[in-house]
Amino acid sequence: MKPGTRLKSxxxxxxxxVIRCGTGTIECGGAAMAEAKPAEAAALSAEFSAGSLxxxxxxxxxxxxxxxxxxxxxxxxxxxxxxxxxxxxxxxPASD
Amino acid sequence: MNxxxxxxxxxxxxxxxxxLVCEGRRWSYAELLxxxxxxxxxIGASGASHVALLDESSEAAVIALFGAALAGVPYCxxxxxxxxxxxxxxxxxxxxxxxVGDTGRVERLAPGQGHTTLARxxxxxxxxxxxxxPDREYDAGEGIAVQLFTSGTTAAPKAAILRHSNLxxxxxxxxxxxxxxxxxxxxxxxxxxxxxxxxALMSSIYAARRIVMLPSFTxxxxxxxxxxxxxxxxxxxxxxxxxxxxxxxxGAAADVASLRAVxxxxxxxxxxxxxxxxxxxxxxxxxxxxxLTETSSTVALLGPDDHREALASDDPKVRARLTSLGQPLxxxxxxxxxxxxxxxxxxxxxxxxxxGEQVSxxxxxxxxxxADGWFPTRDAGYMDEDGYIFLxxxxxxxxxxxxxxxxxxxxEDVLLTHAAxxxxxxxxxxxxxxxxxxxxxxxxxxxHLEPAEDELRELVRARLRSSxxxxxxxxxxxxxxxxxxxxxxxxxxxxxAD
Numbered sequence: 001m002k003p004g005t006r007l008k009s010x011x012x013x014x015x016x017x018v019i020r021c022g023t024g025t026i027e028c029g030g031a032a033m034a035e036a037k038p039a040e041a042a043a044l045s046a047e048f049s050a051g052s053l054x055x056x057x058x059x060x061x062x063x064x065x066x067x068x069x070x071x072x073x074x075x076x077x078x079x080x081x082x083x084x085x086x087x088x089x090x091x092x093p094a095s096d
Numbered sequence: 097m098n099x100x101x102x103x104x105x106x107x108x109x110x111x112x113x114x115x116l117v118c119e120g121r122r123w124s125y126a127e128l129l130x131x132x133x134x135x136x137x138x139i140g141a142s143g144a145s146h147v148a149l150l151d152e153s154s155e156a157a158v159i160a161l162f163g164a165a166l167a168g169v170p171y172c173x174x175x176x177x178x179x180x181x182x183x184x185x186x187x188x189x190x191x192x193x194x195x196v197g198d199t200g201r202v203e204r205l206a207p208g209q210g211h212t213t214l215a216r217x218x219x220x221x222x223x224x225x226x227x228x229x230p231d232r233e234y235d236a237g238e239g240i241a242v243q244l245f246t247s248g249t250t251a252a253p254k255a256a257i258l259r260h261s262n263l264x265x266x267x268x269x270x271x272x273x274x275x276x277x278x279x280x281x282x283x284x285x286x287x288x289x290x291x292x293x294x295x296a297l298m299s300s301i302y303a304a305r306r307i308v309m310l311p312s313f314t315x316x317x318x319x320x321x322x323x324x325x326x327x328x329x330x331x332x333x334x335x336x337x338x339x340x341x342x343x344x345x346x347g348a349a350a351d352v353a354s355l356r357a358v359x360x361x362x363x364x365x366x367x368x369x370x371x372x373x374x375x376x377x378x379x380x381x382x383x384x385x386x387x388l389t390e391t392s393s394t395v396a397l398l399g400p401d402d403h404r405e406a407l408a409s410d411d412p413k414v415r416a417r418l419t420s421l422g423q424p425l426x427x428x429x430x431x432x433x434x435x436x437x438x439x440x441x442x443x444x445x446x447x448x449x450x451x452g453e454q455v456s457x458x459x460x461x462x463x464x465x466x467a468d469g470w471f472p473t474r475d476a477g478y479m480d481e482d483g484y485i486f487l488x489x490x491x492x493x494x495x496x497x498x499x500x501x502x503x504x505x506x507x508e509d510v511l512l513t514h515a516a517x518x519x520x521x522x523x524x525x526x527x528x529x530x531x532x533x534x535x536x537x538x539x540x541x542x543x544h545l546e547p548a549e550d551e552l553r554e555l556v557r558a559r560l561r562s563s564x565x566x567x568x569x570x571x572x573x574x575x576x577x578x579x580x581x582x583x584x585x586x587x588x589x590x591x592x593a594d
Contacts, residue, residue: 003097004237055109055274070104094299096296
């Protein structure tokens with residue numbers, strides 16, 4: 001896995017671009033994400049079904065992972081079973 | 097990651113939404129993406145090492161920028177205002193290029209260099225019609241996205257390099273995806289070869305804010321377009337704002353009620369102009385954006401609240417912030433350092449250093465970054481105790497008189513307080529005794545008589561120090577500025593040397 005990789009959810013429509021990552025497993029809807037979609041969809045875990053939002057950046061508490069959602073879906077994102085949270089960008093006035 | 101992702105996401109989220117209006121033609125995000133993908137085919141087939149644009153702003157700038165990115169070839173918009181000799185030098189440095197725009201000029205100035213040339217309309221039509229394989233894979237975006245020649249006000253133009261990672265670092269850190277309302281529209285009038293012209297396209301597209309292009313600036317056309325397209329956001333350089341206010345004062349009728357936010361940058365904003373602008377556009381938020389080509393655009397901001405607070409304040413320190421560059425973006429670090437590279441204290445003068453993901457600091461020939469990733473901007477300035485940055489000029493413009501460093505800005509600011517002085521430029525003139533001394537070129541304000549030289553010298557002596565008193569004073573009808581509002585000190589030096 002390296003920055004710039006595009007990952008797809010096995011459980012829903014979610015797609016993310018990897019901005020930063022460590023060595024753990026990136027999951028969506030409770031199932032591991034991969035560059036290709038599996039032939040058979042994984043079940044959406046109830047615990048990870050809050051959904052992903054287009055254009056939001058998701059990070060872990062340690063700041064090792066950052067994912068940009070480029071396609072939204074029903075699953076929510078996690079790494080090794082720990083949910084990621086939305087990175088709040090400070091709203092800036094448009095400068096260009 | 098490839099910067100084309102920005103356009104792909106905008107098209108994915110709202111494919112029918114209008115992303116660009118130029119000369120009456122409206123483009124949806126999906127149409128722009130289709131044309132960019134087609135352009136990538138043309139670029140790939142041409143074997144070009146660069147994609148150059150030699151043209152005013154149009155849809156071709158968007159299509160070429162993202163088409164080049166998809167094809168993995170640096171996009172290199174050129175300054176069409178350059179003299180033949182200077183442009184010929186740049187054309188040779190990007191050969192063989194696919195060049196969109198003034199085909200006749202390329203054929204005349206750069207024959208036999210292997211360039212592929214296309215007029216704007218031919219390029220756009222071919223990009224729209226090109227066949228793209230359904231499983232086409234694009235460049236991963238690990239290399240150079242944009243190559244810009246610096247304006248060269250102090251030396252020969254350098255080829256600054258911006259990688260996909262620098263530009264995406266800026267956009268993803270500063271712009272909220274699809275945050276614009278459906279009615280939002282940004283008026284883009286900065287030329288396409290300027291970093292602000294490129295970042296305006298990317299940030300507007302990512303925010304899903306409709307771009308309204310004005311290919312060639314006149315204050316009348318700008319006001320007409322604000323009214324016709326109900327423009328909400330605009331970026332201007334100081335000279336543009338000066339001219340817009342001038343025609344409004346002369347009574348130009350225009351409905352600018354839709355305008356909510358005006359950002360400015362690219363050169364020093366005269367205090368008088370921004371004060372007038374804040375009064376005339378009282379319903380707008382003003383933002384001063386400070387950035388350089390080498391930093392992928394904005395690194396510091398003076399926001400709307402700062403402007404209002406400064407205008408309303410009686411505290412001279414707060415009021416002075418109207419001339420400040422503002423504070424660093426949250427994603428960027430800024431330090432002021434002395435000549436030995438040591439960080440100086442608050443309010444002490446030095447050189448502005450910047451660090452962050454969006455900072456490239458890299459030229460084709462070499463990187464200017466320090467070992468720990470800081471970019472020395474060559475801009476001179478200081479930071480107050482609240483983190484507001486003030487610019488005093490280019491570090492190269494510092495006047496060294498007998499070992500004492502003086503910034504032209506402080507001398508100019510004092511001279512500008514004289515009622516008869518409309519514009520001022522201080523620069524170094526050679527001196528046998530001191531190495532350098534201060535020379536000033538002044539523009540007389542209409543309706544005033546030329547003040548005595550002794551009166552002006554006394555003004556500087558009283559407010560600053562005797563070392564800063566100009567040795568030579570010349571009155572000129574106007575000072576030389578480039579089209580972005582940058583004062584061409586090199587030329588003033590020439591005038592004062594005569």
